[in-house]
Amino acid sequence: MRLRVLAAPVLALLLLSGCTSTVSQPGVLTAGLREPATLLPAEVRDQAGRLVTSALWTPLADYDPASGKLTPRAAESITSTDQVHWVVRLRPGGRFHDGTPVTAKSYVDTWQAISASHWATAALLADTLRAKEITAPDDTTIALTLERPFGQVPAVLSAPGLVPLPASVLTSHDWAGFARQPVGNGPFRLTAPWRPGQGGTLVRVADVPGKAHEVDLRVGDPSAQYDQVKAGELDLATEVPGDRHGAMHTDFPDRHAMWALPEATYLAFPVADKRFEDPTVRHGFALAVDRAKLAAGPLGSQVDPARGVLPPADSPGPAGDACRACVFDGAAAKALVSQSGFTGAATVRVAAGDQVWAKPMGEQVHGVLGVPVTIADADGPFALTVSLASPSPHELFAAIAKATGYADEGFADLLAAADGAGSPEELGRACRVVEAQLVRDLPAVPLWTAHGHAVWSERLHDVAATPFGGIGLAGVSVA
Incomplete structure (x- = not known):
């Protein structure tokens, strides 16, 4: 790698702006985002929080409301014979980033914690799902009995706020500490505690050829991040503010996305x-x-x-x-x-x-x-x-x-x-x-x-977004 010496005024400007000018590294994706309000999945409502937690966790399933298509993820299946009694079968072998197993009990205990703590997703369980009983008959089976016939259970269980938490935090109840360095079951893990105002680094749990093996998340101003992508100093800006919206189609004619x-x-x-x-x-x-x-x-x-x-x-x-x-x-x-x-x-x-x-x-x-x-x-x-x-x-x-x-x-x-x-x-x-x-x-x-909007550099391919996750970092290809 070629090194260069920066003049003092230039170095000071970079430090004040909160950005770094680095040589692009193979397989490393640099992404700009706002400061997430929280990284506790059941409390997330903002775009930045969804982006990060969707990389750290794998939901039970993906659900497309337009087609009704259910794509199993952590679950093998979500089924019912009468729409009152539902059975979720988990894929065997799932593990959290701390090495502990993801079991049916992980989900049941997490949902109980969500309800007891009155987190944002608690209303989804109490008012929409309305289960009379949720149990874990064995390590890979979740059984739900509802108050009434409800065919939208797959849609509800695809919610990113209903992903499982590890036993360590369910026992300690140190929610604030957990939100600083979450432990999920997804394609990426956070290498160190989140740095407010700066960001964090995600590393892929299992390498996938052609996809990013590391994501450098940088917190900053969306307008500045847009300009950094345009200048080749950042790979991905995950938000396009109004003052850049008009130029987006010209600056990035085939490298931008909009999603509901x-x-x-x-x-x-x-x-x-x-x-x-x-x-x-x-x-x-x-x-x-x-x-x-x-x-x-x-x-x-x-x-x-x-x-x-x-x-x-x-x-x-x-x-x-x-x-x-x-x-x-x-x-x-x-x-x-x-x-x-x-x-x-x-x-x-x-x-x-x-x-x-x-x-x-x-x-x-x-x-x-x-x-x-x-x-x-x-x-x-x-x-x-x-x-x-x-x-x-x-x-x-x-x-x-x-x-x-x-x-x-x-x-x-x-x-x-x-x-x-x-x-x-x-x-x-x-x-x-x-x-x-x-x-x-x-x-x-x-x-x-x-x-939502995003723009990206010529290094990136296969950039796609979903309403509840934003840009899917795991699917992005990096040249």
Whole structure:
């Protein structure tokens, strides 16, 4: 390797910027990402966290909601004869990075810890899966008995937050220490504790010819990382911010990816709010929002305007244009609100991070309807962002109903019919019926769904992403 001496000012600049200029090493992939919020799988909700934990763990299966295809991973099979009693058969010989075996008990004990600790994925077990009993009859068998027939179990069990934890941390309960240096069962292991603000190094457990045997993860600013890939100083930038989005197709015409994220945002109306109890009013407000303009403007091209209630990452079967009220139509919006007799102003409650788009949206609605809109922490309509833990449609439908208090007669029956669907085709049809009712009543107006971006250098090939894992580091080929 040829060494060179850096002048002091240049060296100082590199140190301050948090990046290093290194000669590319065969088989070593350098990847930029934001600081993950956590590396504890059941608590992960951000893109950076998903990227790292998906490299450290192998889920029971991969599930494609569009086709209903189940691809076993750590599991050999996930089966049921009646959709109430389910059996998961594990592949024999699975091991954690510390050398201990991955058994059925590893999963059962982990899921109990998730529920007891009330981690983010706990709701998936309690509200979506709803198991009466989960046991490990032997080392390679997980047996589940549910409260009701539920055909979406494979989708739920593919959730990256339900991967197993080793006995060491399940005994010690040192969750913070574990999150600093996680021990998984996946294709890569973390060689040393994660360095906040800097990153970490992943090493492949079993070499695969042509694929990266080591990944150098570098924490930094997405704009700077984009420029580093363009300059040949970084192999992969796993996020493309709005200020680089316009140049992405020109700078990386055949070396970029976009993929749906498991996140959707709605304008929700509490059913107890009498001013908005008429669906005509809600439809008027829905039509008054120019989603495409907000997506390209304050939202920095990080979202797609909604086309239905279900986001693409969670939609069984081909996604259609199920939501007429999702298409901006100022004249129709004004006519509907006028017809309803709605008067006065509206107050919309949003989270702190939503202020960037909430005010422009309020200005849009005011301009179209003549209704003054105030963004404030008060009762009334509110922004609802649902971050999904799994590709189960039940999770999304139930989240909307719970947040708004929606319990229209017949909705529970339609949801139960979707839960009991026995095939991907039947599930798709049943979900379209549920979605049609939600579009009719609009307890929550679909606004947009999130998507991710990545760009990469000429050294990389076979770069692909999934909604719940982001870029699959294990599949990337490195020249």
